[in-house]
Amino acid sequence: MAQFIxxxxxxxxxxxxxxxxxxxxxxxxxxxxxxxxxxxEFLMIGAYITYVVQTIFEKVFPDSLFSIYYFLALIVAFGVxxxxxxxxxxxIISRLYGREVDSLLATWGVSIILQQAARSVFGMQGVNxxxxxxxxxxxxxxxxxxxxxxxxxxxxxxxxxxxxxxxxYKSNFGKxxxxxxxxxxxxxxxxxxxxxxxxxTFAFGSGLAGLAGCxxxxxxxxxxxxxxxxxxNSFIAVVLGxxxxxxxxxxxxxxxxxxxxxxxxxxxASIAKAxxxxxxIIVLQFRPxxxxxxxxxxxxx
Amino acid sequence: xxxxxxxxxxYGESRIISSxxxxxxxxxxxxxxxxxxxxxxxxxKSIMGLVKTPEGNICFDGDEIIKIPTYNRVKQGIGYVPQxxxxxxxxxxxxxxxxxxxxxxxxxxxxxxxxxxxxxxxxFEKRKGGDLSGGQQQQLAIARALVSxxxxxxxxxxxxxxxxxxxxDIGEVIKKINKEMGLTVLIVEQYLDFVLGISDYxxxxxxxxxxxxxxxxxLDSKKVQAAMTH
Numbered sequence: 001m002a003q004f005i006x007x008x009x010x011x012x013x014x015x016x017x018x019x020x021x022x023x024x025x026x027x028x029x030x031x032x033x034x035x036x037x038x039x040x041e042f043l044m045i046g047a048y049i050t051y052v053v054q055t056i057f058e059k060v061f062p063d064s065l066f067s068i069y070y071f072l073a074l075i076v077a078f079g080v081x082x083x084x085x086x087x088x089x090x091x092i093i094s095r096l097y098g099r100e101v102d103s104l105l106a107t108w109g110v111s112i113i114l115q116q117a118a119r120s121v122f123g124m125q126g127v128n129x130x131x132x133x134x135x136x137x138x139x140x141x142x143x144x145x146x147x148x149x150x151x152x153x154x155x156x157x158x159x160x161x162x163x164x165x166x167x168x169y170k171s172n173f174g175k176x177x178x179x180x181x182x183x184x185x186x187x188x189x190x191x192x193x194x195x196x197x198x199x200x201t202f203a204f205g206s207g208l209a210g211l212a213g214c215x216x217x218x219x220x221x222x223x224x225x226x227x228x229x230x231x232x233n234s235f236i237a238v239v240l241g242x243x244x245x246x247x248x249x250x251x252x253x254x255x256x257x258x259x260x261x262x263x264x265x266x267x268x269a270s271i272a273k274a275x276x277x278x279x280x281i282i283v284l285q286f287r288p289x290x291x292x293x294x295x296x297x298x299x300x301x
Numbered sequence: 302x303x304x305x306x307x308x309x310x311x312y313g314e315s316r317i318i319s320s321x322x323x324x325x326x327x328x329x330x331x332x333x334x335x336x337x338x339x340x341x342x343x344x345x346k347s348i349m350g351l352v353k354t355p356e357g358n359i360c361f362d363g364d365e366i367i368k369i370p371t372y373n374r375v376k377q378g379i380g381y382v383p384q385x386x387x388x389x390x391x392x393x394x395x396x397x398x399x400x401x402x403x404x405x406x407x408x409x410x411x412x413x414x415x416x417x418x419x420x421x422x423x424x425f426e427k428r429k430g431g432d433l434s435g436g437q438q439q440q441l442a443i444a445r446a447l448v449s450x451x452x453x454x455x456x457x458x459x460x461x462x463x464x465x466x467x468x469x470d471i472g473e474v475i476k477k478i479n480k481e482m483g484l485t486v487l488i489v490e491q492y493l494d495f496v497l498g499i500s501d502y503x504x505x506x507x508x509x510x511x512x513x514x515x516x517x518x519x520l521d522s523k524k525v526q527a528a529m530t531h
Contacts, residue, residue, distance in 0.1 A: 175399070185351050186383065190403055
């Protein structure tokens, strides 16, 4: 029993991490259909920002204040990647709308530049973030231990989901955003400045990547390839769930997360990865649009 | 009210319209008719800024608008009901209507008369736009354009694929908003009976040029018929 609960918790934890790293992608790739190869690097930037903020706190502020560095890091990571996303949309992506291959190449270029920049600044060696003290240890229930670290990430994911849901479905900006993504020229004909909406939407997706970077910084060492190691699962989660549907990304991430851990339990990590990929291929064979495809009645006379 | 002078319009690289002149008078219902593919919809898209118009002038209410982006033209008071209606299928009827508010600065409420004009929309307020029938979508598209309180309403084939009784309703509504609110209306249409029943002024287009124009009441309906069918 204890082992089962542990496995389930690990599955939930992995799912939440994949979901967190996929949320931004669900917006830039899922909604906007921009394949941003540098999305993983925004995540990397978020992680490095956590490290930088932590280092500054260590040097400048007294120890008693150390733990709050993490909350500041979350805000700074979101802000910086939001701004970077904005610049990238304005200067690169917006010039390449409708030219998918070109934008794929251009953003790949950005990805390589950012990785090299990270190596130049922080060195080849990975750096480690000290988790704030309240995240050390874990909660023990019976014979199972749930680390605070992972519980915190699950909480953060739920918070981010609520934020994204609110912005997309309840706020005025979200309504404009959905209108532009569903029908660009008609949205313009409703008086919506679609250029501005594009820029802000892309920036928002990038900011979420930065936030995700902040949380993966808690899980292991940070180096220039950290983005690459998370981004593949994220792309798979978005595609599996169905491009353009937020709920699809939630399910996509959960399936990948739980399947990975579940299979790994009985076999090995590499077999689990292969099995999950196989599962995804089979699902996409039968549902090429993903699990949650958008259905609509377009012309029905 | 709206004056087009010498515009060229392009779809990608191919020129659809060359040096076209048109004028739409305030408070009138003007129809632009012609057979398939003569450039009627392109003319409307040129007014909206949805196609490339490197040459010419479009003067709206005294302002030159050919250089400004679509969303700002809408803000100046042009309401557009496109061909195929282009409802946002994933949004509710209410959300679709509220989008029209942006052109008005993003504040305010839905004007009451919208639901009086189209009672069906009140009933289906919470349904997804994509789940409505063609006729209902057409009414929604017109209502949505009216929400932004335009000075001129532009409709592209409002009767296309719609059953006759609904066509009649739509015709009544257009006449009503023209008479009671003094809204200038511009309609592109192929359905001749509808056009003759509703318009004050007619333009007949062929191969991107105007071949016949005049007050509907004074035009020889045989000539009009001939231009549409030969």
